Amino acid sequence: MDDIQPADIRLMRNEGSLRDFLRLQMTNGKARNAPAKPPPPPQPSDHTPGAWPTGSRPPRPIPQAPPGAWEAALHRLHTDTQTGTRCECPGCDPTTGSHPDAA
Template sequence: MTDFDQDDIAAMRQENGGADLKRFMRDQLRAGLQRRDTPTVAAPPPRPPGHRPGTWPSGTSPPEPRPSAHTPAQWGAALNEYRAALMADDHTQLNSDQPCGCVTCQLAKEN
């Protein structure tokens, strides 16, 4: 019984002291749970002939690595500039006894 209206509900309440309505509602809940517990699983699409899972398709290969945007001369110049900055800077952040010039470190140095 899937089609019911208000008159059916009223009649079930009157019969057997409402036991029919309780049984009917439990049956409705049980049917709903069974529909929810068994979902329909769609079949996966068919595989093309010769398909090997986890491999590149036949006749193809992975993409080539992207070429570097910088020439070796540019890399060398950047490395030399970095080395020169390392040698020229004071690097006070590496020495815990010598604070930097920020306000917080200056206040800590005074106290």
């Protein structure tokens, strides 16, 4: 609506609708200047929304550690508290912290 005359503005001001008209003009102008939404990317023809893509599967659960793995790891990490070196002796018990020479 580009053909607004001063008489039209005067009439809208007298009726009290000029503010609404100007707000409508601003809203329409913003809508014209807004960029258009890009179209959604094309989906493969065999695509099922929410499903795993073709050729893939859900991840497997983490396998359980073999028996004795935790004890072996603790033995490898056990350090002698007096010297600060790692204890490599076969009689060392890392689960309790006992050392055969400490008795």
